Amino acid sequence: METVWSIFHYGFFQRALLAGLSVGISCALLGVFLILRKAAMIGHGLAHVSFAGVAIGLSLGWLPLLSALFFTVITAGVLVKIRQKTGLYSDTVIALVSSFGFALGILLVSLSQRINVELFSYLFGDILTISSLEVIVSILLALSLVIIIIVYFREFLYTTFDPEAAQVAGISGDKVELLLTVLSGITVVLGMKVVGILLVVSLMVIPAASALRIARTFRQALLGAVVFSLGEIFIGLCLSFWLDIPAAAAIVLLSFGLYILIVLLTKRSAQ
Amino acid sequence: MPSVVNNLNHQELPLIEVIDLTFRYNRVEVLSDINLVVHKGDFLALIGPNGAGKTTLIKLLLGLLRPHRGKIKLFQRDLKEFKDWALIGYIPQKAIHFESFFPISVREAVALNLPQARWYDFWTKKINEREVVKALETVGMQDYIEERIGHLSGGQQQRVFIARALVSRPQILILDEPTTGVDAITQEKFYDLLAHLNQEKGLTIIIVTHEIGVVNRHVNKVACLNRSLVYHGTHAEFCQSDYFRQILDEGHHLIGHKH
Ligand SMILES: Nc1ncnc2c1ncn2[C@@H]1O[C@H](COP(=O)(O)OP(=O)(O)OP(=O)(O)O)[C@@H](O)[C@H]1O
Ligand SMILES: [Mg+2]
Numbered sequence: 001m002e003t004v005w006s007i008f009h010y011g012f013f014q015r016a017l018l019a020g021l022s023v024g025i026s027c028a029l030l031g032v033f034l035i036l037r038k039a040a041m042i043g044h045g046l047a048h049v050s051f052a053g054v055a056i057g058l059s060l061g062w063l064p065l066l067s068a069l070f071f072t073v074i075t076a077g078v079l080v081k082i083r084q085k086t087g088l089y090s091d092t093v094i095a096l097v098s099s100f101g102f103a104l105g106i107l108l109v110s111l112s113q114r115i116n117v118e119l120f121s122y123l124f125g126d127i128l129t130i131s132s133l134e135v136i137v138s139i140l141l142a143l144s145l146v147i148i149i150i151v152y153f154r155e156f157l158y159t160t161f162d163p164e165a166a167q168v169a170g171i172s173g174d175k176v177e178l179l180l181t182v183l184s185g186i187t188v189v190l191g192m193k194v195v196g197i198l199l200v201v202s203l204m205v206i207p208a209a210s211a212l213r214i215a216r217t218f219r220q221a222l223l224g225a226v227v228f229s230l231g232e233i234f235i236g237l238c239l240s241f242w243l244d245i246p247a248a249a250a251i252v253l254l255s256f257g258l259y260i261l262i263v264l265l266t267k268r269s270a271q
Numbered sequence: 272m273p274s275v276v277n278n279l280n281h282q283e284l285p286l287i288e289v290i291d292l293t294f295r296y297n298r299v300e301v302l303s304d305i306n307l308v309v310h311k312g313d314f315l316a317l318i319g320p321n322g323a324g325k326t327t328l329i330k331l332l333l334g335l336l337r338p339h340r341g342k343i344k345l346f347q348r349d350l351k352e353f354k355d356w357a358l359i360g361y362i363p364q365k366a367i368h369f370e371s372f373f374p375i376s377v378r379e380a381v382a383l384n385l386p387q388a389r390w391y392d393f394w395t396k397k398i399n400e401r402e403v404v405k406a407l408e409t410v411g412m413q414d415y416i417e418e419r420i421g422h423l424s425g426g427q428q429q430r431v432f433i434a435r436a437l438v439s440r441p442q443i444l445i446l447d448e449p450t451t452g453v454d455a456i457t458q459e460k461f462y463d464l465l466a467h468l469n470q471e472k473g474l475t476i477i478i479v480t481h482e483i484g485v486v487n488r489h490v491n492k493v494a495c496l497n498r499s500l501v502y503h504g505t506h507a508e509f510c511q512s513d514y515f516r517q518i519l520d521e522g523h524h525l526i527g528h529k530h
Contacts, residue, residue: 036370036373150390150394151390152390153390153393153394154383154388154390154393157375157379157383158383158384161369161373161375161380161383162363162369162383164335164361164363164365165361165362165363165384165435166383167335168333168334168335168356168359168361169356169357169383169384169386169439170356211374212372212374213372215374216374216376216417216418216419217374217375217376217378217379217417217419218374218375218376218379219379220374221374
């Protein structure tokens with residue numbers, strides 16, 4: 001089957017694969033923490049904010065990747081501060097921030113004459129047009145995230161599992177929350193091109209949720225989420241090329257199917 | 272109140288001193304002029320109705336909240352200068368209310384509290400194996416070290432949390448209503464374990480509880496809180512006190528339900 005494997009020779013497919021897999025690692029690792037902290041929707045909120053960031057970039061003629069990164073990271077920091085100061089639930093703050101981001105994005109889009117197909121590629125993902133810069137940034141992000149989680153494993157896990165006891169042990173939950181949220185912001189921006197603003201939260205939530213069904217230890221959960229994520233993105237991308245369907249849809253539907261399968265299987269074994 | 276404090280045993284050094292402590296949430300005064308001393312070797316029950324400020328007092332002792340007025344000393348040092356938090360083991364009221372799907376093994380949960388743990392200890396196979404196993408042996412849970420915590424019973428989980436507190440080799444153990452939702456027999460075993468830690472290992476224990484029966488069997492000091500300190504003294508005197516009689520008369524309403 002020479003034709004089936006020939007896609008791996010194309011530069012655009014290699015870039016798509018590298019970027020997709022790197023973003024997948026970042027999303028999966030963050031997702032495990034976000035779900036357990038009941039803040040899974042943070043990816044969704046920050047994705048809406050990055051939409052505004054993209055719109056800013058497109059209307060000012062800047063590189064959308066950079067303006068989105070800048071705007072999303074700042075907003076992520078502000079979001080955490082608001083939550084810590086007001087003591088609101090994080091889902092409330094996420095709803096506030098995401099509607100603000102999207103409204104701002106819509107305003108900018110309507111004001112600007114130069115908005116075009118490019119904005120569309122951020123909304124629904126367009127993994128074929130991923131640039132080498134985006135590939136490199138995605139790989140660097142995945143690497144840093146793996147290192148951060150290995151080094152700060154105790155801090156991240158303790159504040160997630162029992163924030164009060166962690167604080168007594170001298171670990172600041174506020175700092176961990178800020179770090180996790182900012183990293184989520186960066187990850188979401190890079191995930192936009194892979195599956196689009198509207199679906200990027202699925203990369204964070206679905207593989208992690210699958211791993212949480214079967215893991216016994218926390219390290220298994222992290223590893224499991226990464227394995228699921230890599231497998232789903234790899235197969236999803238290949239399917240999208242072979243069957244000529246949108247990559248975002250292929251990846252998300254595949255992960256969702258696998259999640260349902262795992263739920264059914266673990267339900268039986270638990271009884 | 273000072274007259275009551277004077278009745279207490281002064282042979283041992285005070286590990287915790289609370290002096291004229293007042294605390295407010297926003298404008299609402301929750302604790303007023305609290306004076307409390309805990310000595311080495313004490314097994315103190317902190318009792319009082321719901322909303323009396325027990326959890327708030329504990330959080331103040333741990334530096335999780337800042338007093339509005341007054342002073343707290345830990346190990347004869349001002350709370351603001353106190354750094355040696357490994358000396359205090361804490362089991363929060365909410366500790367056992369984690370999601371049962373939280374994927375954390377008994378080993379991981381206990382190792383979290385190793386104060387001297389370095390980052391790579393969590394990734395090498397034999398991380399402080401001896402410390403973790405020893406803490407689990409003290410509470411009789413060493414056979415469950417690989418188990419996911421969510422799969423254990425409520426009573427077993429409580430033992431694991433004790434082990435987590437013990438692994439930092441504390442001198443004081445603070446437990447906030449540790450036995451809510453645990454059956455009577457398990458509860459009794461749990462208190463036997465605490466009594467053992469107090470008597471054999473010389474651990475100082477502060478326990479927030481609604482179980483007046485437990486108070487009667489195991490502790491040697493009682494503090495009754497209801498926004499201010501209603502009673503503070505030895506257990507023997509507590510049983511003679513008006514406050515105790517009042518509790519009995521009111522069918523334990525002030526303390527909560529006894530099973
Ligand atoms: N974060 C908060 N903000 C404002 N008020 C609070 C807060 N936490 C507690 N309170 C109030 O402070 C009072 C004391 O609460 P606390 O939790 O210390 O009581 P408690 O004695 O531990 O009660 P319980 O037996 O129900 O655990 C209550 O009236 C409560 O409403
Ligand atoms: Mg309480």
